[in-house]
Amino acid sequence: MTTVNKSLHDNIEVIESGYEYLLAYAAQGRESDDGPGGSEVRTTLTNMSTAAADIGTELRSKESDFGNVVIEDAGKAGAAIALVLAQEKISSELVDNLNASIHLRALLTDLFLLSEAAS
Numbered sequence: 001m002t003t004v005n006k007s008l009h010d011n012i013e014v015i016e017s018g019y020e021y022l023l024a025y026a027a028q029g030r031e032s033d034d035g036p037g038g039s040e041v042r043t044t045l046t047n048m049s050t051a052a053a054d055i056g057t058e059l060r061s062k063e064s065d066f067g068n069v070v071i072e073d074a075g076k077a078g079a080a081i082a083l084v085l086a087q088e089k090i091s092s093e094l095v096d097n098l099n100a101s102i103h104l105r106a107l108l109t110d111l112f113l114l115s116e117a118a119s
Contacts, residue, residue, distance in 0.1 A: 004118040008058050012111045014051035018044045019099070019108055026096035032089035041095065045085050052078040052107065070110045076103035 004012070021044050033041050052074040059067040059074075080103045084094055098104060 004115055005058075008055065009115075011051040011054045011058070012115060014047050015055075015107065015111060018048040018051075019104070022095050022099050026092045026099055028092050030092045032091055034089065041090050042085065045081050045090075049078050049081045049085065052081065055111075066110075066114070070107070070114060073103065073107040073110050077101070077107040080104055 022041075025041050025044075033039065056071045056074040056078075059071050080098055080101050084090060084098050087094060
């Protein structure tokens with residue numbers, strides 16, 4: 001069974017709180033991330049990308065079947081986040097589509113399950 005140590009817990013928190021921020025950003029109807037508060041979306045996405053990579057790295061050392069699922073989903077979610085970060089402008093619609101992405105949702109669900117199983 002995969003345990004959730006402090007480092008893994010912190011990375012899970014970055015993903016979960018980042019997703020909550022992205023939901024709020026998507027509701028703002030912004031055309032781009034220019035202007036007041038816009039750079040925060042890039043920071044949030046960058047932190048989420050780093051956390052997803054760190055989760056994958058940490059779980060590789062634990063060798064569990066579910067850990068392998070999380071690693072795969074973290075990689076896919078990280079790729080989707082990287083696509084958004086590569087855009088010149090990050091609109092609310094783009095973030096809304098990321099939020100709806102099955103890859104990001106799969107990672108979130110994996111992390112909820114992992115956290116609950118470890119409690």
